[in-house]
Amino acid sequence: MTSFVKIRWIARSFSTISSSPLRICVVGSGPAGFYTAEKLLKAHERIEVDIIDRLPTPFGLVRSGVAPDHPETKVVINQFSRVAQNERCSFFGNVSLGSSVTLPELRDLYNAVVLAYGAESDRSLGIPKEELAGIYAAREFVWWYNGHPDCRSLSPDLKSSDTAVILGQGNVALDVARILLRPTEELARTDIASHALAALEESSIRKVFLVGRRGPVQAACTAKELREILGIKDLGVYIKEADLVTTPTDEIEMKNSRIRRRVHELLSKAVTRGSAPVASQRELHFLFFRKPDRFLESDDRSGHVGGIRLEKTALSAFKDVGDNDIVKQVAVGTGVYEDISCGLALKSIGYKSVAVDGLPFNNYKGIVPNAGGRVLADASHDHLKYETGLYVCGWLKRGPTGIIGTNLHCAEETLSCISDDINRGVLASASTKPGREGLRQVLNSRNTRVVPFDGWGKIDCEERRRGGLKNKPREKLTTWEELLEVACG
Template identity: 45%
Template sequence: KRLEAQTRNQLLVLIFASYTLFLGFAVCGKAFLSSGSPKVCIVGSGPAGFYTAQHLLKAHQNVQVDVYERLPVPFGLVRFGVAPDHPEVKNVINTFTQTAKHPRCSFYGNVNVGEDVSVDELQEAYHAIVLSYGAEGNRSVGVPGEDLPGVYSAKDFVGWYNGLPSCQELRPDLSCETAVILGQGNVALDVARILLSPLDALKKTDITQPALEALAQSRVCRVLIVGRRGPMQVASTIKELREMVNLPGTRPEMVAADFDGVAEALKDLPRPRKRLTELMLKTALEMPTEKEQERRKKASRIWGFRFFRSPVEILAEPGCNRVAGVRLAVNKLEGSGEKAQAVLTGEVEDVPCGLVISSIGYRSLPIDPTVPFDSRRAIVPNSMGRVHNAAGLYCSGWLKTGPTGVIATTMNSSFDTARSLLEDVESGKLDVSSAKPGSHMISSLLEKRGVKPVTFSDWEKIDDLETRRGEVSGKPREKILTVAAMLKVARDQ
């Protein structure tokens, strides 16, 4: 009996010890989850926002990510900036959709950070904020006449044919024969290509119906793409240039003198720049093949680069408040390569045209008075995505770097920001030990302010309707063009 009692007591002690150990593990586990579950808010659902979210979710098994977007629809410039005839670039939407549907990720559209909710309030609710809202402003040309009717920014023009709600009142006048595009980057070539593309090709893309109808009536048959420096400094890539060279129904029109000395300099150029310049030289100076000559002879539309030119004034029609031309200063280059500077020669020339599109870059805008902002560079000052003098605040994408590079550039920049954030979590520089309310707090605030967010499943209703509308006319989608119409579809039960 004594042995049985002793065994029973030992068993009770063992059970009690096990129970105590279990409680200890539970408490420690709860503490770990609290301290090891960072709540991160991302402002902006374009490529920078989604790539940042993707890396955070992949690299940290407990991070919770909420993505806030001003519009009811996600994907930013992938939806509203990528050219309609570049559907392959839009395939990243599939990856972003997987990220949005991750169990530790939530999407809240129709929330305007800075108006509906402040950055200070987001900082109360989350351990870290990543600003990834891009560059929605225009860079000014800064010359007399740029406000004349018939002068548009490329950002707004692209937004118009891509269905950006804020650009649907643009209604550009395409009744002239000659258009001048200021700038020689990929966006400038996108705009030139859309202006000159055969309508049958555009009908198979997701370009908006109003844009298709306007282009069907367009009289634009000549597009000049103007840059202040030379062929070896052009900012476009070879893919976009090759598309222009091969664009059906068009022929190139170049100034041979613009290429003086270029052939001799080819051997010293990096390979990508060399290939691009060789294609320009071939297009501008070489005798085309018989087949190409025949193609060009039949062409009814013309495009061409104009180098060493800077706009000094947009000219108006006499007695009429409308664009009639562009006065260009003639430049010469000082220095060589990427660092060559355009210097005025004192000469000017006037180019008659009825449409001017400024494609000199996008510009980020400040979102909240509490967030540091460099007005001169139009970025949030940062080091590797860490916002200066603002603990727990980060930035990625064009807001971090300025409007440069392609989607792959943005991806790498966003991954770097995500790594900086996670390094700060690991080092303790970013304190995640205290619990944060996250979206619960923000949802409550928005409800009190009459703001109803759009979830990702709500977006999928919009996506489904756009896709079905597109199928009717043989397009990938027919976009909904107003926020009110988007919200109606999203909330339709």
């Protein structure tokens, strides 16, 4: 029996149920997924929500993306846990969209499907020698030190060089720099993965360069993140004096943005002036007005990065007519180059979502074409055609921007579309969709080891137990085998 025939048979077997609830599946258990589930459950009493995730652990980037020395940011896990424990909500961990169950199958099983699986790939620079060893996406490095099972074996070489270059100056770039530069005795009291802590304890990295295409006024980080890294004990901060000089256009930008003004003020005050670097001191170098031209291969280690060539840039101002005529500045190359030696390079230039079979996808923007959360089947100028019962939320909807709280408004917007479709009778009759029981049958037929929310509870308890032995909040399980063994044991 084919999968589609089987699912239609399952659907028919549930079709006689009276007063059936609308059944909605949310794919992805990060902030976007949980906020969507929470709002659906609060807004509609006759809705059941199932959340599926390819990992055995829920919470997405709250677990694998938030830096280990930011425990206060992870408190939102308590709110999400209450959602998962709602009697009308079920969590299905270790369920991969595409292999465990396909998107067309989910659409046949549920009245509506909300895709909120985020961005699990990376943008490429597209420059020569990008394939050299020792070059990583910041996402990979973050997953490595946060114990994500996909990056357990990353093993970045932190011993062979004293210099790391990070391309990008956003909050993720600052997180990575802070982990490389922060004293390990402080990190040892966090939930950082043990394999990462051990590597950092033996690290030779003493200099970190944060490279940005534009100037300090345009730096993409927030003042809070910047203040934290600048506060690292015994850290020398170096910026070229000329880079801190502002232009009239910069002044306009700072006048229009308190955050940009504050970032520039913090950088100006933090510069280590008048003395040469101390040999034992760790150094943070902000390089502005530079863009990567090519990576350089090491003379000593074939196939490994040995440096990077940067092109100096200048800013060109223009008015963005579509944005209230606000003046913006873009970096353009000047044809002047400089090289920096390094043994580790990290690309913090943005995450990227990936497409799945049966899903419209804009490869250039890395998002699913949508209008307010409704997936567009046809986005021609004269007519909008929607994929009935298919929605998006989070990074898959808007691109990899914003903080955890940004997903709250994003979920509200998607909920509004779903509620409108429910009220207009657009979604299929509840009695014709089997929902979670049908999903269980499909997953059982494929021998999928599903991890329910109480399976995550077992992982949580074991991690806390192991952490207590080391005076840490938790000792993360970092391999698929361990996670599944504990969750299903």
